[in-house]
Amino acid sequence: MHLHLEGSIRPGVACALAARHGVALTEDEVRRRYDYNNFTEFIEAFKWVTSFLREPGDFALLGADVCEQLLQQNVVYAEVTLSVGIMLLRKQDPQANFEALLAATEPFEKRGLRLNWVFDAVRQFGPELALEVVEAARRCASPRIVAFGIGGDELQVHTREFTHVYARAKSCGLHLLMHAGEVGGPEKIREAVEILGVERIGHGIAAIHDPALMELLAKRRIPLEVCPTSNLRTGALGVQLRNPEAVLEQHPLPQLVRRGVSVVISTDDPAMFHATLLGEYEVAAKTGLTEAELVALHRAGFEHAFLPQDERCSYLAKLP
Numbered sequence: 254m255h256l257h258l259e260g261s262i263r264p265g266v267a268c269a270l271a272a273r274h275g276v277a278l279t280e281d282e283v284r285r286r287y288d289y290n291n292f293t294e295f296i297e298a299f300k301w302v303t304s305f306l307r308e309p310g311d312f313a314l315l316g317a318d319v320c321e322q323l324l325q326q327n328v329v330y331a332e333v334t335l336s337v338g339i340m341l342l343r344k345q346d347p348q349a350n351f352e353a354l355l356a357a358t359e360p361f362e363k364r365g366l367r368l369n370w371v372f373d374a375v376r377q378f379g380p381e382l383a384l385e386v387v388e389a390a391r392r393c394a395s396p397r398i399v400a401f402g403i404g405g406d407e408l409q410v411h412t413r414e415f416t417h418v419y420a421r422a423k424s425c426g427l428h429l430l431m432h433a434g435e436v437g438g439p440e441k442i443r444e445a446v447e448i449l450g451v452e453r454i455g456h457g458i459a460a461i462h463d464p465a466l467m468e469l470l471a472k473r474r475i476p477l478e479v480c481p482t483s484n485l486r487t488g489a490l491g492v493q494l495r496n497p498e499a500v501l502e503q504h505p506l507p508q509l510v511r512r513g514v515s516v517v518i519s520t521d522d523p524a525m526f527h528a529t530l531l532g533e534y535e536v537a538a539k540t541g542l543t544e545a546e547l548v549a550l551h552r553a554g555f556e557h558a559f560l561p562q563d564e565r566c567s568y569l570a571k572l573p
């Protein structure tokens with residue numbers, strides 16, 4: 254449910270993308286860049302590696318590799334986030350990039366993998382550029398684009414500044430997402446839900462600090478897309494636990510689940526965080542979740558997918 258295309262550039266693919274633009278890179282160099290201790294260092298690496306995504310063919314190459322990564326883990330359905338905000342900043346044509354991605358990824362349906370897409374804006378670029386992302390989604394006019402979201406630096410730009418952007422996205426028939434409560438406080442989550450009407454929260458682990466908020470999320474069945482390894486590698490886990498030495502086993506996943514909050518387990522930027530979806534379930538087990546709770550997490554992934562009711566039910570019917 255929470256997977257960034259641009260965070261899924263494996264070292265070999267980074268080299269292939271760089272080569273397309275006449276830059277010689279080694280996989281070791283990419284691996285050295287994919288090593289960070291905090292959010293700022295991660296963002297620097299993200300900017301560097303995505304600088305090789307310049308034209309539709311680059312997105313096609315990456316899209317096909319992401320499908321291979323998902324199939325290797327037996328994933329049957331994914332909602333993939335596309336940073337259209339960054340495309341616009343780099344003066345690219347989102348529609349051309351998206352069409353290349355569709356052409357590269359739709360053949361994987363024959364192998365049992367279905368994708369839908371989330372068009373994502375960058376919070377610190379402000380509401381006007383975010384509105385452009387919504388307009389790009391509208392122009393693409395594809396039923397495969399199911400949601401609009403905002404990521405980036407949640408400590409910048411007040412949530413209410415995006416009210417008209419979310420209203421426009423809703424009127425275009427898009428579901429609504431937002432990264433909130435990753436490094437910010439629980440108030441960021443509450444604002445996203447109450448001001449913008451967001452339907453799923455990216456990360457949201459700050460909810461542990463606010464029992465009334467956890468109750469609200471549980472009551473309204475608004476899930477958190479929790480990405481434990483990402484939280485460790487960006488330092489978000491240390492921030493929320495107020496302990497920079499915090500380890501994965503201390504991730505507050507059980508606390509959220511046992512308060513009745515719906516959680517979907519995700520990888521965020523798997524190549525950049527050295528994470529896999531299967532690995533995240535292992536991490537979830539190490540935090541102390543029982544087998545029954547792990548199965549419930551798996552079900553939640555389908556229950557909260559932005560799929561038509563009949564398709565959701567057909568996936569759910571196949572689960573244990």
Ligand SMILES: [Zn+2]
Nearest residue numbers: 404432455521
């Ligand atoms: Zn994310």
